[in-house]
Amino acid sequence: MSIGKITGSLSSFNVENTAALVNFNVDLTLFRCEPLAEYRPIGSALTTRRKKEAETGQTHKTACKLGFLLNDLIPDTPLLRKAYGNRVSEILARPDINPLGTNNDGPFQPFVGADCTNIWAAATSGDAAIGVLLLTCMLANAFDAKKAVSIWSELIDQRKANIRLLLENGKMVNPNTVVASNQDITRSELRTWDASARSWLRRADLAMTSQKTRFALIADNIAIPYPGGSSMFEKVTMTWVRAMEVFEKLLANNPQQACDRAIISGIYAWHLYPDLVVFQTEAKKVPFNDSQIPSSGVLSLGLEYRGTPSDSFIRWSLSLSHLKYYGDPVQVKSNEAITRISMPDIWLIALGSLLGNWNVPYTSLSMGMSWFEQLGHRLRSSSQRDRIELSWVLRVCDAVTGLAPEQRDTAERLVKYGCRRGSKLFGVQEAAPTQIAFFGLCSPAFFNSIDEDDEAEVGIKWLRTLSLQVGLEAQDAVISHSKKIGHYDYTEWITTQPIPLKLAQSADDPDLTNDQVNHMRWIHCPLDEDDIATGVLLEQRAAFIRSRGEACKIITHHQGFLHSYPYEERYTRTWHNPPAIFKVSHTYREEEDEGFLVCLGGRYFGYHDYELRIRSKKKGERQWLNLLREAIGTHCDIKTGLAWIAGPTKADKLTQYLLSYLCQFQSVSTPRYNLKRKRQSSVISMPSPQRSAAQSSFDVMTCLLPKSFEVLVGMRVLEVVHKLYETLPGATISLRVIEQNLLKACWLPSSIRKTMELNLSSPMDGHKMITSTPIEDHVKAMTRQDSFACVAMFESGHLNIDPSRLTEVIALCYENSIFVAEILLCDPSTDTTTLGLAHLVGNVGHAGLVFMVSPVEPRVRPAQHDPSLIDHKNYDNGVVDKLRGTSLHLSFTTWKMPLDWDTTGEIDQEAFLLESVVSVQDNGTWIADIDVLGRERESMDIVKFTCDCLDPHFPADGDAVSLDTWEELLDSPPCVGIFRAKDNWAARLAAVSILIQQGKSHVAIVVDGDRVCWRCLDELYSDPEPHPPQVLIY
Known part of the structure; x- marks a missing residue:
């Protein structure tokens, strides 16, 4: 009896005999109907493999069972069914959304394209199945795969229970529904059904x-x-x-x-x-x-x-009892409306995390975006824009630059999302010091000093402003600026604020009697009397200072000042017989007790060009450091900072400051010095000075600014991921990755892991390495398995898989993306060290995140006992492709092993190793199964001939034959064989893999290029004795 007759017969049953159907089992999955006209283009767009699965495979059976089971709940919506079919057909007609597989996709060609298998399955299973499909899309869009499958499992169980209750109460139930309630629908079937919907949603969302x-x-x-x-x-x-x-x-x-x-x-x-x-x-x-x-x-x-819309309003909240094997029902919420972004948008998330880390007000994030946009304009116009240290900063700036109004709204949402949810992204602990807000570019001291034209004056004015911020009196602090002039070291001693000039004189220096209030400087250079040239330079410097409206005096004798390096190795200095402004005692002993501590700058901090010295009796060194750090950390409101950076800012000066900030290491703890006051003859034991690479005013301006090593590493890691995804066009990432700590990712390149280890033992060296290493070096340090593990994390948003478990993986599939090791898609003449991953749009039909691995011992067809199959004709120097019928195919065995990255007690696993067979066929005839990764384990010589030999042809009397069929390769000759598959990368790759699996990699070579010079080949393989290769893959 046909399915139609069964259906008709069942529908004529009355209430009494409907109850009898409870134990009657008819296979409703054999049902098939003609799809609506609006859905027919979908069938035409499907690959042969997917269409067969949708019409007769497990997906079709699932559609039928769910359709009949839920039929009575579904309202009749003919207009919706038609509109949905038209929409799907429209989207599938776009080549950018539904690309066709090509020969370049190798064994994945049948799997390329938008996966709408379950849509066609529903269209050929009746109107109710289309209604079920719409629910499937709603659940797949709102929840992750585990939750959606658990919801389905619970829905089905409850629906069956409801049907049994109706029958027990003598209620009328559609006979088809009763029969469907007797059908088993496994979680495996539900996972496959859900996976197809997810793959489709990703493509439709993109469209x-x-x-x-x-x-x-x-x-x-x-x-x-x-x-x-x-x-x-x-x-x-x-x-x-x-x-x-x-x-x-x-x-x-x-x-x-x-x-x-x-x-x-x-x-x-x-x-x-x-x-x-x-x-x-x-x-x-x-x-x-x-x-x-x-x-x-x-x-x-x-x-x-x-x-105000709250989280409870805009997200679906359900209680699931079928999510875990054991325990109370789990409360789950639906995903955010936008769950996937392109890789460039990750920098918006990173910016939000950074602004949140800086405690920027949530309502000011938009201005923070504008600030970074203006910063990007300044950096791009700087002559140092290509510096390695700035690369991640420019990535952040580029993410918010040149956005249209609609793009700006979306970008702001992502920045806010990063601010709210991104606290874990860079692994920064709440109690740990972090980077200063806006890199210190919004501090009052910076604004007040940066516009100085002379770089030395920038640092001096910054120290003056800072001393005022911490409340220092003029008599309790002095600034020094040291440099070379001619062959001499000289120091300028500078007041922190204007003073009555009559107080600038000392007992032996009665020259300054002016009542004017002004800044004062003393230029101290112990100059030989006969050095006239240096004296002229000193006078020029003094004239420049006076032109700025400050008083200045040149001192050339050796006594009477706080001497800076190289005169004494002392930390606390005493100024004997000082000017009146600094005179607080009358004896040498009292003067020493009133010495000046270096609290900012100084040789022992690595910045001996500048010093801020404060009287030791005022406060301890640690107290002053805390006050100075607090003052340095003060920043104005963002609106003021934005107005400044958007104004006529000098790009090179701003860039130099930022480089100084990024390149300098700042220890979290204060250096411990023995600060007991000593007699002048005593010498304090000091640590070796930490010398910075560049001494400038910006170094002292940034030396106390806190810097987070974690943030720097996290930004570098994001750059690595960005570089990887630049080779994977069209791939997107999950927003769930924001909940990960990137510094704990198992796939970090070895170079970054070494830097993190170095930071534990030598923070300064670790800081230098992470800021100065080109990102390309980190990318090169990533192995193929590192790349697969990285993609797995960013595709799923949460899986942190150990790369050591992925050494044999050849491809990864998740929802609508297939990531393939390029070694499987490239000619064997390509250097394997240059190969990474390729991204294909498609799905292999397995739920979850699937890592494909080759069988341990792939089979190769043995040579046949049929002499008529072998010609082995003499080689005629022809360069042709005789293996045009060769193709690569992908199939799967039943071996599938979960990757237990976490023990959660949940019923459904998400990541699997799937045994995947890449087979070689010649015009449909199986030749072998291959493991392309064998090329990495057993290398085969690749030879490229670039000589200018006049007669490169094979000698007429040479002993060589052509290998023009697979049988001629498998049953190889005792002489040289030339496997002729010119420009046929699939056949060449298959031949290399087969020879490696046969243990013949040492007697074969791959020819790279269009010619072979037999003379050069003989010379190449003549040492220590002639040993020409037996097989040439040409």
Whole structure:
């Protein structure tokens, strides 16, 4: 009896004999119907493999079982079914969304393209199955795979229980539904069904990116909840049914009002965008001009639940009892509306995390974005814009530069998301010191000093401003600036604030009697009397100082000043017989007790060009350091900082400051010195000075600014990931990755891991290495398994898999992306060390994150006992492709092992190793299964001939034959054989792999290029004795 007759017979049963069907089992999965006209282009767009699976495979069976089981719950929505079919067909018609596989995709060619297997399965399984498909898309869009499968499992169990209860109470139930309730639907089937929907949603989201982004900006600010219910079953089915009903009315040209978020969930999942009327402060029409929705089908949002949208309103909250093997039901929430971003957008997340780390007010994040945009303009116009140390800063700046208004709104949402959720991203502990807000570029001292034209004056003015901020009196502090003039070291001693000039004189220096109040400097240079040239230079310096409106005196004798290096190895210095402003005692003993401590700058901090010295009796060194750090950390409001950096800022000076900040190491702890006051004859034991690479005013300005090694490493890691994803066009990343600590990723390049280890033993060296190492060096240090583990984390958003478990992986598949080791897609003449990963749009039909591995011992067809198959014709110097019928194919065995990266007690695993067979076929005939990674374990010589020999042809009397079939390669000759597969990378790769598996890699070579010079080849293999290769892959 046909399925149609069975269905007709079953539908004629009455209530009494319907109950008898409880134990009657008919295979409803054999049912198949003709799809609606709107869905037929989908079937044409499917690959042969996917179409077969959708029409007769397990996916079709799942569609039938779910359709019949839930049939009585589904409202009749013919307009919605047609509109959805049209929308899917429209999207599939776009080559950028649904690319066709080519020969360059090798064995993955049948798996390339948008996976809409379950859509075609539903279309050929009846109207109810299409309704189930719409629910599948809603759940897949709202929850991750584990939660969605658990929801399905619970829905099915509850639905079956409800059917049994109806029958027990003598209620009428559709016979098809009763029969379907007897069918088993395994979690494995549900995972596959869900995986196909996820793969499709990723492609559809990409096709409708603009519409989805615009809609999300509106929907996330509308305060309406999801439909309620007493159970998870009621909540889900009510949301699903209500969304379908509202959409049906919209498509019937009837305006509708959104009373809950059911319709919003449907819009996200089905990619149908009605025009909106949004009621907030005012009514606003938002047109989407969707071709599938009539012009009068307008949806009104925001008429109820006025107020601030909370997380409980905009996210679906369900209680799941089928998520874990053991325990109470788990409360879960749906995902954010936007869950995936492109790799460049990760810098917006990083910026949000950085601004949050700086404690920038949440309401000022937009101005923070504008500040970085202006910073980028200044850095780009600087002559030092290509410095390695600035690369990550420029990445952040570029992410917020040149955005259109709509892009700006989306970018701001991502920055806010990073600020809220990104505290773990760089592994910064809350109690640890972190980078100063805006790198110190918004501090009052910086603003007050940076506009000085003379670089030396920048540092001096900065120290003066800082001394005022901490409340230092003029008599309690002195600034010094040291440098060379001619062959001499000289020091300028500088007041921190204007003083009466009559107080600038000392007992033996009565020259300064002016009542004027001004800054004062003493230039001290112990100059020989006959050195006239240096004296002229000193006078020129003094004249420059006076031109600035400051008083200045040149002192050339050796006594009477706080001598800086190289005169004494002392930390606390005494100024004997000082000017009146600094005179507080009358004896040498008292003067020593009133010595000056170096509290900022100084040789022992590595910045001996500048010093800020403070009287030792005022406060201890540690107290002054804390006060200075607090003052340095003070910054103005962002609005002022933005106005400054957007103004006529000198790009090179700003860049030099930023480089000084990024390149300098700042120890978290204060150096411990023995600060007991000693007699002048005593010498304090000091540590070796830490000399900076560049001595400038910016060094002293940044020497006390806190810097986070973790943030620097995290930014470098993001640069590595960005570089990796630049080779994977079209790939996106999960926003869940923001919850990861990048510094604990198992896949970090060895170079970064070594830097982190070095930082533990030598923080200065670790800091220098992380800031100055080119990012390309870190990328080169990544192995293939590191790359796969990195992609796994950013694709899933949370899987941190040990790369050592991925050494045999040849490809990774997740949702709509396949990442393939390029060694599987390239000619064997390519150097394997230059190969990475390739990204293909597609799906291999397995749920979860699947790592594909080759069998341990791939099979090779043995040589056959048929002499007629072998010609081994003499080689005629022809360069041709005789293996055009060769193709690579991918299939899977039943071996599938979960990767237990975490023990959670959850029922469904997410990451698997899947045994995947790459087979070689010749015009459909199996030749061998190959392991392409064998090329890395057993290298084969690659020879490229670049000589200018006049007669490179093979000698007429030479002993060599052509290998023009696979049988001739498998049954190789005793002489030289030339495997002729010119420009056929698949055949050449297969031949190399087969020879390696046969243990013949040492007797074969791969020819790279268009010619072979036999004379040079003989010379190449003549030492220590002639040993020409037996096989040439040509």
